[in-house]
Amino acid sequence: MALTLNAGTRLLVVAPHPDDESIATGELIQQVRLAGGEVQILLLTNGDNNPWPQRWVERRVRIGLDERRRWGERRRTEVGEALVRLGVDAQALRPQGWPDMGITTRLREALDDSLAILLDRLDDFSPTVVALPALGDRHPDHSAAHVLTRLAVARWGRQAPEMLSYLVHGHEVGTGGKVKLDSSVGLHATKMAALACHRSQMALSGKRMRRLADRAERYQWTPGSSATLDSAVLPWQPSPLLQGWLHLSLVDGQGIRQWSWREAPLARDGQGRHVLHGLDPTMEGPRFVKLHMNVPSPWIFDRWGWCELHVG
Incomplete structure (x- = not known):
């Protein structure tokens, strides 16, 4: 699918951490600027909860x-x-200082405040295109940023911008609705030069980061809203041995609801799948559900992540 960029394009990049803007959208940013459009970066965290590179660099x-x-x-x-390397004034950066590795917690505990910040940015900049992390990204900050951005756009009330989901951690899933940018040697070289500015990360993980940034920039067209429904099939079949520690979170335009797995309004359908009941069939907009355990772990990536509820 084609993406049209021109002087009226206003690109808002939602970046959970420093370096996401270069890895995932370095060439898109340049193409918007070359077309005469404007760019802003909504940086959700400062990436401060990053101990191993810091230990390595600072000894x-x-x-x-x-x-x-x-x-x-x-x-x-x-x-x-x-950003200067990518042709964007540093003043285009809008840092929020949210807790690194804490966006999911913020979503669950301060949903309305978080959405208000995103709505202020939408009101102020009026983007025509929003680049946001993919829902299926395995990093919990990325998937939570997707959920928050989608909910904010649905609540915004203006003409929805084109929404392009980018993947940093994990593998692409699904088919259709893909956007692949046309590239060039010059654009890619500038992107890699921008990545090199993230010296604190390149010192320990340079090879991995260059591999991530070296991929062609691909995006998934993302809808601004979803169909209404009154029940939803969950994609998980958790082991009975884990169910005592599991929790389920549901978030949509009505707010957030949370249950332990055993107290959630679940039933089995004829195929043995878990189905969530009790959803308001009159509510429009996206709905997301997350399965998780409130158990500390050194592993940063999500085991289950978020999923969007659809009919069927």
Whole structure:
């Protein structure tokens, strides 16, 4: 599918962390600027909860609050340098300072405040295109950022912008609705130069980050809303051994509801699948559900993630 860019294009990039803007949208940003359009970057966190690169670069073991804050400021400075490389003034950066590795918690505990911030950015910039993390991205900050952005756009009340989902962590799923940007040697070289500005990350993970950024930029067309429904099939079949620790979160235009797995309004259908009941059939807009365990883990990626509820 084709993406039309011109002088009227206003691109808002929702980036959970510093470096996401370069890895996922470095060439898109350049193409918008070359077409005469405007770009803003909504940076949700400063990427301060990033201990292993910080230990490596600073040759330290203990990282306290002051060290984390300083590391986040360093990473935010690097974003500004990367944007200049991409042809965007550093003033286009809109940092929010949300907790790194904490966007899911913020969604669950401060949903209305989080949506209000996103709505202010939509009102202020009036984007025609929004690039947002993919729902299926395995990093919990990325998938939660997708949910929040979709809910904010649905609540905005103006003409919905074109929404392009980008994937950083994980593998592409689904078919159809794909957008692949036309590239060039020059655009790609500038993108990689922008990535190199993220020196704090390149020091330890340069090979992995270059591999991520070296992929062709592909996006998934993303709808602004979903069909109404009154029940939904969940994609998971969790082991009975885990069910005592599992929780289910449902978020939509009415807010967020949370249950333990055993208390959730679930039933089995004729195929043995878990179906969530009790949903308001009159409510329009996207609905998302997440399966999770409230158990600390050193593994940063989601085991189950978020999914969007559809009819059937």
